[in-house]
Amino acid sequence: MxxxxxxxxxxxxxxxxxxxxxxxxxxxxxxxxxxxxxxxxxxxxxxxxxxxxxxxxxxxxxxxxxxxxxxxxxxxxxxxxxxxxxxxxxxxxxxxxxxxxxxxxxxxxxxxxxxxxxxxxxxxxxxxxxxxxxxxxxxxxxxxxxxxxxPNGVDTTVFHPINFFEANHLLGRDPTKLKVLFPGNPANPRKGYALAASAVELASQKLNRGIELVLLWGVQPDQVALYMNACNAMLMTSLIEGSPNVVKEALACDQCIVAVPVGDAHQLIQGVSGCHCTQRDPQQIALALSEILSSTSRSSGRSAIEAKGLTxxxxxxxxxxxxxxxxxxxxxxxxxVIPVRPAQPSHHSKVASTNSRQVPS
CATH class of the missing domain: 3.40.50.2000 (Glycogen Phosphorylase B;)
Known part of the structure; x- marks a missing residue:
């Protein structure tokens, strides 16, 4: 064809x-x-x-x-x-x-x-x-x-769990700092940066710890998975999305996610350990973030991606x-209409290098 x-x-x-x-x-x-x-x-x-x-x-x-x-x-x-x-x-x-x-x-x-x-x-x-x-x-x-x-599929050979310290080292970032990933251009109103920043500030107050809001914007495609693995959590606060690719990619990295109801974000993370569905409320988001940032567990996102048929x-x-x-x-x-070749198994389909995130003390 x-x-x-x-x-x-x-x-x-x-x-x-x-x-x-x-x-x-x-x-x-x-x-x-x-x-x-x-x-x-x-x-x-x-x-x-x-x-x-x-x-x-x-x-x-x-x-x-x-x-x-x-x-x-x-x-x-x-x-x-x-x-x-x-x-x-x-x-x-x-x-x-x-x-x-x-x-x-x-x-x-x-x-x-x-x-x-x-x-x-x-x-x-x-x-x-x-x-x-x-x-x-x-x-x-x-x-x-x-x-x-x-929805678009996820390349699970690109997006997979990487050791937290290794990812931070490769990006030249400090692994002792709490970091929350914000995917998108903060100047774009549809991405909801103000809500994310407000929630991170509230979570910082709850934990009495500084939290860096890391921007995933202007990043080369081959660096995105490193950013996802170098952070302690990711926020999805957009106003409008179809099926946000970045949520699926973060899930494939076993990243913990807090998402508001936008596109199919809630459907993607519903029932995934380490992920939280909230309303568009900074207090709710901050509470969920605080829970994630107080734990060393990663999410079960990768297995969810495969189970939902989203590779x-x-x-x-x-x-x-x-x-x-x-x-x-x-x-x-x-x-x-030519027959379709069987899908090749992911090179990282059984990643077991780490089952936890580092929570800096």
């Missing part, structure tokens, strides 16, 4: 961006045996979308299916298909704020343009052959249009099943 991926700009050394999980998912589809071609949004801002249109059209005669990631990439796929070329089926993956909108302040008020775009995406969703969303909240937003809820290879198979459905809808020859 030949697949054309249309997506936002993929990560580079100079621009890590937020598409690292998407890049890994694309790689996992390729590793499953499919012939994958990629057109990502590189070029002059605002003009780049028109610049890539000829590239997309150039691929139409050579691919069996299009997979668009994020709303505006779907627009380009639909536009490119309006040519005399044969009608290639489109699988549309909505990522989060392309259906839910983008907050512009800490109160969660949504940008007007993001609301227009989200409503437009919902109105044209039926034009796609198959639709994938990242959470049940997004599926509810699309109702009554049917869709598949498939890269498991999710790749789910996505390929959607491709097959789209091809059947278009009455494509099923013989063109």
């Amino acid at each position: 030949r697949v054309l991926m249309i997506c936002p700009e993929l990560p580079s050394d100079n621009s890590p961006g937020s598409m690292a999980p998407g890049a890994r998912q694309i790689r996992s589809i390729r590793e499953a045996g499919l012939d994958v071609h990629v057109v990502d949004m590189r070029g002059i801002p605002k003009l780049k979308y028109l610049q890539v249109l000829p590239k997309i059209r150039g691929h139409l005669k050579r691919v069996d299916i299009i997979h668009a990631h994020f709303g505006y990439c779907g627009w380009l796929a639909l536009l490119a298909r309006r040519t005399p070329h044969r009608k290639v089926p489109i699988v549309m993956s909505f990522m989060g704020d392309d259906l839910l909108g983008t907050p512009y302040n800490a109160a969660g008020d949504l940008e007007r343009w993001s609301l227009v775009a989200a409503n437009w995406n919902k109105s044209i969703a039926s034009r796609y052959d198959q639709v994938i969303v990242k959470s049940q909240e997004m599926a509810d937003r699309l109702n009554p249009i049917s869709c598949h809820v498939i 890269l290879s498991q999710v790749a198979q789910q996505v390929i099943n959607v491709y097959q459905e789209a091809l059947n809808i278009e009455q494509y020859d099923r013989n063109k």
Whole structure:
């Protein structure tokens, strides 16, 4: 099967961006045996979308299916298909704020343009052959249009438990200090930095200890797992998410997490030892943080990720099943759908180097 991926700009050394999980998912589809071609949004801002249109059209005669990631990439796929070329089926993956909108302040008020775009995406969703969303909240937003809820998978060979002291040493950080990870740009209102900072301050007062709020922002993709293992806990305080990749990645590292109800964060950590579901209340978050920071235990997140079918290879198979459905809808020859190779076991599927975090005295 030949697949054309249309997506936002993929990560580079100079621009890590937020598409690292998407890049890994694309790689996992390729590793499953499919012939994958990629057109990502590189070029002059605002003009780049028109610049890539000829590239997309150039691929139409050579691919069996299009997979668009994020709303505006779907627009380009639909536009490119309006040519005399044969009608290639489109699988549309909505990522989060392309259906839910983008907050512009800490109160969660949504940008007007993001609301227009989200409503437009919902109105044209039926034009796609198959639709994938990242959470049940997004599926509810699309109702009554049917869709598949498939979160991004986690590369468990990259995200796995690392000894606390080793991770701190490799990052040049002090292992004797309590550290809480904040994933995201603190200047972005949707990430809820003010709530996280307030909760950390309250937890510091409860413990009578200094706590450093470590920013996971502008970090090279190959350093992210080190940051997750070098901290004592992670917060998820965003206002809007689809299925936050960083939560799944932290779980794969057996990191302890405190999360507010956003996207599928609560569903991901529900019942996982060492993780806490709270409301969007700094006192509740601080209480949960205090409990975590007073313990040396890691979470049971990695086993939860595997049990929920959220490894890269498991999710790749789910996505390929959607491709097959789209091809059947278009009455494509099923013989063109190649069998999927069995998933290779993770090199770190039985990590047992450490079962505890260090709580500095």
